[in-house]
Amino acid sequence: MTTEPFNWIKSSYSGNGGQCVEWAPGHASATGVVPVRDSKRPGGPALMVSADAFAGLVTLAQSVEL
Incomplete structure (x- = not known):
């Protein structure tokens, strides 16, 4: 699948x-x-998620301390 x-x-x-x-x-x-998608693989597949699921991923990323 192309993601271009x-x-x-x-x-x-x-x-x-x-x-x-x-x-x-x-x-x-x-x-x-x-x-x-993974920016290191621009021609690779993309994960397609609902807007609600993406919002959950963003919330999780914001809660993690690096």
């Missing part, structure tokens, strides 16, 4: 150690489904 048609944004919670997560907010606002 989306406009990807890197998460502000991605560290500099190569652990980078990207999401496509334009697709999310249009469909309610949030594409999430």
